[in-house]
Amino acid sequence: MSETTVIIGAGQxxxxxASALRQLKYEGRIVLIGEEPAxxxxxxxxxxxxxxxxxxxxxxxxKPAATYEKQNxxxxxxxRVESIDRSAKTVTLGNGETIxxxxxxxxxxxxxxxxxxxxxxxxNVHYVRTIEDIEKLKAQFQPGKRLLIIGGGYIGLxxxxxxxxxxxxxxxxxxxxxxxxxxxxxELSEYYYGVHxxxxxxxxxxxxxxALEGGxxxxxxxxxxxxxxxxxxxxxxxxxxxxxxxxEAAGLEVDNGILVDLQCRSTTDPDIFAAGxxxxxxxxxxxxxxxxxxxxxxxxxxxxxxxxxxxxxxxHNGAPWFWSDQYxxxxxxxxxxxxxxxxxxxxxxxxxxxxxxxxxNGVVIAADTVSRPKDFMMAKKLVAGRxxxxxxxxxxxxxxxxxxxx
Amino acid sequence: MGLVTxxxxxxxxxxxxxxxxxxxMQGAIDNGIDGILGDCGGGCACATCHCMVDExxxxxxxxxxxxxxxxxxxxxxxxxxxxxxxxxxxxDELDGIVVHLPESQF
Numbered sequence: 001m002s003e004t005t006v007i008i009g010a011g012q013x014x015x016x017x018a019s020a021l022r023q024l025k026y027e028g029r030i031v032l033i034g035e036e037p038a039x040x041x042x043x044x045x046x047x048x049x050x051x052x053x054x055x056x057x058x059x060x061x062x063k064p065a066a067t068y069e070k071q072n073x074x075x076x077x078x079x080r081v082e083s084i085d086r087s088a089k090t091v092t093l094g095n096g097e098t099i100x101x102x103x104x105x106x107x108x109x110x111x112x113x114x115x116x117x118x119x120x121x122x123x124n125v126h127y128v129r130t131i132e133d134i135e136k137l138k139a140q141f142q143p144g145k146r147l148l149i150i151g152g153g154y155i156g157l158x159x160x161x162x163x164x165x166x167x168x169x170x171x172x173x174x175x176x177x178x179x180x181x182x183x184x185x186x187e188l189s190e191y192y193y194g195v196h197x198x199x200x201x202x203x204x205x206x207x208x209x210x211a212l213e214g215g216x217x218x219x220x221x222x223x224x225x226x227x228x229x230x231x232x233x234x235x236x237x238x239x240x241x242x243x244x245x246x247x248e249a250a251g252l253e254v255d256n257g258i259l260v261d262l263q264c265r266s267t268t269d270p271d272i273f274a275a276g277x278x279x280x281x282x283x284x285x286x287x288x289x290x291x292x293x294x295x296x297x298x299x300x301x302x303x304x305x306x307x308x309x310x311x312x313x314x315x316h317n318g319a320p321w322f323w324s325d326q327y328x329x330x331x332x333x334x335x336x337x338x339x340x341x342x343x344x345x346x347x348x349x350x351x352x353x354x355x356x357x358x359x360x361n362g363v364v365i366a367a368d369t370v371s372r373p374k375d376f377m378m379a380k381k382l383v384a385g386r387x388x389x390x391x392x393x394x395x396x397x398x399x400x401x402x403x404x405x406x
Numbered sequence: 407m408g409l410v411t412x413x414x415x416x417x418x419x420x421x422x423x424x425x426x427x428x429x430x431m432q433g434a435i436d437n438g439i440d441g442i443l444g445d446c447g448g449g450c451a452c453a454t455c456h457c458m459v460d461e462x463x464x465x466x467x468x469x470x471x472x473x474x475x476x477x478x479x480x481x482x483x484x485x486x487x488x489x490x491x492x493x494x495x496x497x498d499e500l501d502g503i504v505v506h507l508p509e510s511q512f
Contacts, residue, residue, distance in 0.1 A: 023440045042447040062447070067436050296445045296452065318512075323451040330473070332451060373473055377453060377480020 003028030005309060006091055006101040008081050008246065010034025012043065013276030013298035014107035015062050018073040020306030030073045031099055033091075037078040038131055039065060044295060047128050047158040047237075048325055051138065052165060057131060084250040086269055103309050106258055106274040107302070108243035110293070115150065115236045119212030125234045128155050140233045143167035148221055148231035150209055152179040154324045155237030157192060160201045161326040170200065171229055173207040173221070183322070184333070185343050187356055188368050192326070195352075199327060240293055242278045256280050257291040262315040263308040264301050273308070275301025284317025285384070286336060294322050319384040332376040335366030335383040344394040347372060355379065362388045374401075381405055408501030412439045412457075415509035426498065430491035430505060431455040441507035448492035453477040454511040455491040456484075460504035467494050467503070482510060 005021060007014045010032050018032050034040070041060040049055040068075045080094040084104070092098045112127035114120060126137040141147070147163045149156045152174030163170040174181075178189035179196075197203060208224040212234075221229045244254045252268045253259040257280030259267045264281055266272040274281075276298035280291040300318050307314035321334040329352060340358035347354030355369040357379070363386050367379035378401035382389070385405065393399055410433050411421040424433035434442035434455070443454035450473055459467050464487040470478060474493050478484050491505065 019435075019438060022438060044447060044449075063436050067438065071438055295447065299443070299445050321452075323446060323449070325449070330451065372476075373450075374476035374479050377477055380480070 003102045004100060005030050005103045005105065006099055007032045007105045007107055008091065009107035009109055009243075009276070009278070010036070010040045010075065010077060011107060011109045011276065011298070012040065012062070012295050013109070013302045014105070015040025016299045016302035017105055017107060017275065017305055018068070019063070019071065020303050021309065022071045022073070024306055024310040024312070026306070026310055028102065030071075031101075032068070032073055032075045033079060033081055033093065034075070034077045035080050036130060036132070039063070039068070039075065039077065041131065042295070043129070044323075046131070046134050047155050048162060050131075051128075051134055051141065051159065052162045053138070060131065081246060084246065086250055086272075089271070102271065104272045105305055106247055106272070106278055107276050107298070108246065108274075108278045110240040110242045110277040112236070113239040113241050115209070115212075115238065117209065117212050119214065119218050120236070122212070122214070122216065122218050124217040124232065125212070125236060127236055128159060129240075137233070137235065141166060141168065145169070145232040146230060147171070147233045147235065148173070148229055149235045149237065150221070151237035151239075152176075152203070152205070153182065153237055153239070154180070156235065157196065157326055158324060159235050159237065160196055161199070164199045164201060164327075168233070171202040171204070171231070172196070173204045173209060173223065173229070175206070175208045177206045179203070179205070184368055185337060185340070185356060185358065187343055187345065191349050191370070195327065195329065240277060242280075242291065244278055247274070247278075254280075259289075262304075262317070264305045264316055265308065273305045275305055281316055283320075284315045285319050290320075290336075292320055294320065296321055319380060321380060328371075330371045330373065331368065332373065333366070333368045334376065334380045335364075337366035337368075340365060342391060344391045346375065346395050346397065357382075357389075357394045359389070359391075359394075362390065364389055364394075378402055378405070408496055408498065408503070410496070410500075411502075411504045412441070413460075413504060413506045414441055415507060424496045426496050428496050430457065430494045430496065430503075432492075433496065434491060439507075441509075441511075442491055443511050444492060446492075450474055450477060450490060450493055453481050453490060456481045456508055456511060457489055457491045457494075457505040458485045458508070459487045459489055459494070460506065461487055463500070463503045463505075466499050482508060482512065 147168040149172040211222040212218040213220040258274040324331040337358040342359045355375040358366040364382040369376040422437040446452035
């Protein structure tokens, strides 16, 4: 029987999976199905260079259409998968078409968590996940406008930086007591608070949003403490919900993402895989189950699936890493700092050039580097190698990090 | 538009057209060249698009800036002509350039 891999979701993971299969000389049919109208594109610039207008839609595309044709990948965009029949091994699309598969991959990503308040559906309340989201936002993203950002995570802070650059008046509210609370330590949170405040962002921490008031648009955001903030444009960046409805309906095990093993294979069905934001996978390096939201994680998952389908050994086991550009600062992070006992700063926060290393039981488990690519490259190796070190060594700039690798 | 020849670690040569202004990383991805990953999409943030420019061409590509040089310092087995291919942009000057790819980007 001839082979067909059907990929649901034409984002980073889906696009990468199709390419990786062809690079491994997979000879079967590959069908890549995306709900959005665009070819697979890079999402990170949506909150940065695409919002600021420095990048065009064409430049977001990971590859041009001709490349998929050349690789004999059938790309179907602007169409939903409605259902999956696992016993017949078919998927049925919104246009009625039914496609048989031998292997099926969920690369369905996620959607922006909606603000659960009346008024959140009004036309000046925006999210940052798709090209369409940014197209709507861009039209209102004009100099002098009062921009209110709800959420002090990567999306909120990157949007704030672009807002300042484009001369909007930026206010940011975060429900938790510090910025980037989910992804970094208090030292970095405080550092980024200082950076954004100095650039002119009015940041309110511990500020939950209670109500949205106005007419056709939201005009006032009311905080839990009664503070009223007027706004022309609102961006909500309060997290991502994995797209797992289809997997659940197909009877796959789902718990904060589609449950998959080290090969990204569903714990329920060995012919089904998942990668990217929608997958909750066993992680070889972290030695636990985790759902990650990052491009490197999506790409690695895609490569693991391709290798597994082609009968090669591969495991999802790279040390996770992330990056975020705000103003001219390059934040690069590796590892998950959860459970750290000590944080060590190397370099100078005042000079906007430093790294934070997180230690647990004397082992470097994570690092955040700010405009220090050399430290980042070494930190990747220290974290991946579970290298032991200490505060005196890591903070001493006369000691080359390379020397710790042994 | 100019020609770029990518040479894999085991000597396999692939020559493709790359538009002026496109990076050599994008050229590799557009043409399904194995050996270049480009995980960060060309932002000089990941160093998974490492290549070694053929010595005859290196001078024409110019020197890496500080950020790129620092990233290159941490790649597997850097060479004197190492570059991140996301930071080398096609131009008439580079028509015909040859770059060598490492066995692994990690």
